[in-house]
Amino acid sequence: MWFSKAPEQALNEFTVNPATGLTTEEAKARLAKYGENKLKGKPKKGLIALFFTHLQDMLIYVLLGAAVITVFIGEYVDAVIILLVVVLNAVIGVVQEYKAEKAIEALQDMTTPRALVKRDGEVREINSEEIVPGDIIVLDAGRFVPADLRLIDSANLKIEESSLTGESVPSEKNANAIHENSKTPIGDQSNMAFMSTLATYGRGEGVVVATAMATEIGRIATILDEDIEEMTPLQKRLDELGKILGFLAIGICVLIFIIALFQQRDLFEMFITAISLAVAAIPEGLPAIVAIVLALGVTRMSKINAIVKKLPAVESLGSVNIICSDKTGTLTQNKMTVVKLYTFGNVKDIPAAGTGLEAGQDEQELIKSFVLCSDATYENGQSTGDPTEVALVVLGEKYDLARRTLHAEYKRVGEKPFDSERKLMSTLNKEENAYRVHTKGAIDNILELSTTALVNGRIVPLTAEMKATYLKVAEEMSDHALRVLGAAFKNTDRKLEQADMETDLTVIGLVGMIDPPRIEVRDSIHEAINAGITPIMITGDHKNTAVAIARELGIATSIEQSITGAELDQLSEEEFLSKINNYRVFARVSPEHKVKIVKAYQAHGNVVSMTGDGVNDAPSLKNADIGVAMGITGTDVAKGASDMILTDDNFTTIVHAIEEGRNIYNNIKKSVIFLLSCNLGEVVAIFVSVLCYWPLPLMATHLLWINLITDTLPAIALGIDPGNKDVMKKKPRDPKESFFANGDGFRAVMGGLLIGSLTLAAFYFGLREYGYSLGSRSIPDEVLTYARTMAFVVLAGSQLFYSLAMRDPDKSIFQIGLFSNKFLIGAILVGFILQFAVISVPFLAAAFKVQMLSAHDWGLVILFSLVPLVLKESSKLFTRTSGN
The missing domain is CATH 1.20.1110.10 (Calcium-transporting ATPase, transmembrane domain)
Known part of the structure; x- marks a missing residue:
């Protein structure tokens, strides 16, 4: 009963260090011992069963009857020919169905969920089938739990467990809890995470205690095998x-x-x-x-990086005339790089390469807050996490403020995860004799929550003029297609709750980063337009940033073709429907806006393709005629809700898939x-x-x-x-x-x-x-x-x-x-x-x-x-x- 044991006991029983995880050699040995981490499905039809399936047709019965009659009247040659034709027809059908089944199985293998696991002291993303008992799994919002885990760390972690408990409301998790009652129901085991459930909020870590059929979901696996024999509308x-x-x-x-x-x-x-x-x-x-x-x-x-999960999507692809696409990573290279840094009264250009760079006191504080308020990792040229956060961690490396060093010195003891409504993320880190809140996100939101500013090492009151200066700099950066992020902090002598973190902040400054357009996308957009398809950009970035990229790619020609989420909210449904065809860029939108955009285009008789990568993108992916999930940055939820997955997160691949x-x-x-x-x-x-x-x-x-x-x-x-x-x-x-x-x-x-x-x-x-x-x-x-x-x-x-x-x-x-x-x-x-x-x-x-x-x-x-x-x-x- 893992829920009745302390985290240390679970770690000891599996002989694993939570900081480094298993070694590659030990993981291979355990994989050989326990087998792959996947549920056994219902047995597939054998070739003989398939053969007889293809004989179950009324006309085939009539033909067989005719063969019997020919035998009775002595026309043996005709009878043999009729039987040969029937058999050959069935054999061809079996071969075709077998090939089709194998092709679909290969695609299912390609869409196996991925999991973050600690191996050899590094966090890696691997196929969930390769997970073994004793592995240390990292959970964050939007990921499916790949195996049964005894949680060893949790920060505001919530997991949706309806597949096991039937309860649709996510369960709050607490790694430190211990349930001594041996009959504690699954729904009350707050220190456990179970295979096939979904992390919807916060983050956590856990040690794998059961895989495959040994998991809770494995006990009811017989009802989970999905039937892939689905007839498309065309069929x-x-x-x-x-x-x-x-x-x-x-x-x-x-x-x-x-x-x-x-x-x-x-x-x-x-x-x-x-x-x-x-x-x-x-x-x-x-x-x-x-x-x-x-x-x-x-x-x-699939060989051109488009994995189609559902066969009907192939038919719908030929009718798509609206492609709603994310900007970051899909239209752009998804390699965010910080190129400008601003603290009050001081703009600094960041070189593309180099380390050991010098920074002023305010600049160091700004970089420190960005790195501590990030979940991404970057070591030896390899990164995991959101590209924006990776860029911030790389910025720290350039100024000798490495993530590993800072996180070890200023241990995170609390956090308020990023939320698309707040457009902010905050962490609470331990200082020498106190605590400090580090907040990053949209600069306008940060300024609304700030009362002071850091200027030349001193905390001074934040005036209206200073706010205007920060916003002006941010706008200038946006005009040059830079994505702007602000940072702030708050010192405190006690451990704060989430509700108290983002108040009375001290704004430090902001950075401008760029994600350049993909080289091949402009040609693909031109090809799409020639094919009668209208490309639409949807992004959480500022309007000016989005329009600058859209102009460069040929999606839009003027600022009038753009609208923000806030402006959209001010329009009535009838007004929005009447104006929808005037827009090519939707900026500063939330996932909820995406559903509204999809339905508005569909109301005009359009066939809409929509891209998405986050947990909250699932509704828009479901509502779209073709939901397209990002294979690299996409969450498991987005992939699960989609009809197609882009393994390269590239807009060009969508156009190729339509072709x-x-x-x-x-x-x-x-x-x-x-x-x-x-x-x-x-x-x-x-x-x-x-x-x-x-x-x-x-x-x-x-x-x-x-x-x-x-x-x-x-x-x-x-x-x-x-x-x-x-x-x-x-x-x-x-x-x-x-x-x-x-x-x-x-x-x-x-x-x-x-x-x-x-x-x-x-x-x-x-x-x-x-x-x-x-x-x-x-x-x-x-x-x-x-x-x-x-x-x-x-x-x-x-x-x-x-x-x-x-x-x-x-x-x-x-x-x-x-x-x-x-x-x-x-x-x-x-x-x-x-x-x-x-x-x-x-x-x-x-x-x-x-x-x-x-x-x-x-x-x-x-x-x-x-x-x-x-x-x-x-x-x-x-x-x-x-x-x-």
Whole structure:
């Protein structure tokens, strides 16, 4: 019962020094002993289970029934072919689903929560899975607790434990508490922190006492395994489309069967053909193809530093037309550097490099307060923490006021953490015989709380004129795109409570720091604007600082395009809605304002992407159409609430992700239109033949073969087509836009009619070669075999060649590069090789009732097969010419 033991006991039992933590070697040994710190999920489906899952389809049942009937009447070859097609179709589905699952698992590994841990005397950020019993964990607001901890230090620490206790109000923690009652409920164990709970306020440290399944949450882990098999809106629409097409196909097949009855055809042959046509007409491969295209696309996006957590986000990315972005770290380099320092009457430029610099008494006091009132660390060129605080600690290093030395000499005994409303942070540090409060934050807020000022080593009353001077200097720094932070202190002879810290302060001065824009961001913003996307800057910085950066990047052109949080609060909801499109910069805003901004843009029908990194950003990330969390500076809460995580915190990555999202959607659309055209072609060829009382140009086995090979391989290859370079020159897609908008439905129908007509034409030429016509009766079997072979090869070949024309609705295959999609070329070659094998290998030819074609015949079928491609490319040329 760790909650009944003192912190020292827990540390002794795990043989760990709280100041230095475990050594790397000891951590490795314990990891080998205890295993990774992750919960066991429910078992995944095995390959065999997945295989049988893909057989659970009504049409597959019908097809299997047809196979049984063929066995009973002695048509063993047909039965074998039907069964082979069913098995191959299921195998392809299993392979696709397995690949998609592996891709998603890889992404989940990339989004594993991180934890701050002391190792070898240093604070490091590692994957939570690497944590072992005995590790010293550092907690701060916004981090998930990575394991069960016995707290050894706490400062105003509050942890939200609803996942364990059901209590939504955060629990206050006290490391010094000891609960002697062995039956103390989890919710009352104030000296413990539990895995998967969330630190919402303050900070603390704890020693890991349990990991993985040994934790409290591990005991209920069976209900925590999240189901990742989530259908996206696109997949749902396609699933509905498949059902509609299925009913239409079955209706057509029933009609075919009824007509065949009146025409007194071979009922068994027509029964098998009708069933095969139903299977061929329905693009049952669509959900699997869409799943693998999305999964591969998401994996590809992870390589450009954008981890998409939810597949529906890929679809939404293509429709984004507003990007609301943080300034610091996203639009800028996130390398804050203090370049100016001001104490009353004295402005000092700070060199970019160097140590051992000299500072006056007031300047030393200013730097000392900044360093002591910071949680960041900086040692040997490595840093942890907020970039602004890192810059302040680096400033201390330059003037030989190192963080480690100051924190050891002036031990922190209390603090009032930073709050986005106050825009201040305060610490209480022990002096020799007293205490001192150190406060840093917005200079205007500090001046409101200050009554005195430090001037030339003396504390003097703070006059209105002095306040105006401080504010004027701050404004001048802001005009030069510098971020301004002020510092103050208060001496006291007693240990103060939080409420008493930030009163009657003595202002020391302020610093100006800069975070220069990222070099590549300006080009990305220009690209976004050309793509019909409006970039919006949202920042907590001063308006002048924000607008200066926005102008440099091309986001805004004047100060009139900016508004502060205070000004926003003065507007009514109706006024803000009417003016929202006038603004490009939102400065000095709180996280609560972000939600208001998102909803205002959405009210105008925009699709909004919003970035965030803090605990309080979660609501705006949830409300946005695409919530984007920062991977480097973002808290676990922000990452949990987001749809996408930027591993490099870079605005350019958002633009690249939108481009990738547009291309993924377009690729899926290509695959769907292609499959529908192919399936419609098969339906047209069979239906017209039955309706006109012609001999059937294709047998059931032919349809099943083409449905499996000719359709599927090019459809998958189209789904992973390289991105269209011009996709960012077009406006965002309307999310309500029909899947068959912009003439795509018409193109699918025309493609299907063309492929079906050419199949019938090839069948006609085959019959005519022997002096027969489509209306002839008693056609010899060898003639039918020859004509059907011609139709069979033309149907397959026309679909394979037609896939080339489907790559772009406007550009020719030569403009986009004939070999730029090597997978498609490979799919076409494999398709023709397999088609050649079917008609040339004797036992396959006998099974499919086809024959070898002569060189003349091959020339003819290739000519027929090329017609859809040639006509499609000609229509593109005509459209481009007439457009010019």
